């Protein structure tokens with residue numbers, strides 16, 4: 001007997017939008033239903049090499065231009081897809097990722113790298129693996145930033161940068177409405193979670209029926 005096809009669900013959004021909160025809650029929820037068929041992962045940094053890349057990326061002592069940033073994230077992504085995402089999907093698992101390829105479009109796009117260039121590199125770095133569902137948590141930049149504690153190198157960029165990131169995310173969502181669901185990240189945590197559960201349950205029912 002074969003197994004279910006894998007499912008990749010990603011969470012995207014600006015700093016403090018609630019990605020980690022909601023991604024982990026969804027993981028716990030699905031884990032209770034589907035056990036070890038569900039994995040939680042994140043970018044950057046969820047491989048041995050990725051952890052080292054993450055340390056560089058968040059280190060405030062470094063000045064890193066958008067192109068260097070892009071290639072560091074891409075290197076992390078290749079390792080992530082090769083070592084974590086692809087093997088799990090091949091086994092038919094449900095993979096929940098806190099950030100993925102869209103983050104590069106939004107952040108390095110905001111940093112000045114042309115969007116088409118980022119998209120093309122993403123295709124290479126992901127081996128063409130796309131999420132079936134991407135939850136974009138959207139909220140005003142100031143609201144997200146005030147939720148943060150001590151800020152790392154990326155989080156410490158100026159408000160205008162983060163506003164551009166937000167705008168790029170919304171454009172991405174508009175360009176791929178079938179993959180994206182945009183939720184108001186300023187709503188209460190429980191309310192957002194209930195919406196996500198409704199969407200994911202429906203997705204799983206449709207998948208099992210097909």
Ligand SMILES: Nc1ncnc2c1ncn2[C@@H]1O[C@H](COP(=O)(O)OP(=O)(O)O)[C@@H](O)[C@H]1O
Pocket residue numbers: 013014015016017018019020021022147148185186187188189190192
């Ligand atoms: N809907 C929400 N309303 C208010 N605070 C929230 C909400 N979701 C998350 N938070 C809080 O905001 C902070 C940032 O959330 P987090 O999930 O880490 O965001 P991200 O991973 O997108 O940066 C955390 O302290 C978290 O508890």
Ligand SMILES: [Mg+2]
Pocket residue numbers: 019020021098
């Ligand atoms: Mg987070």
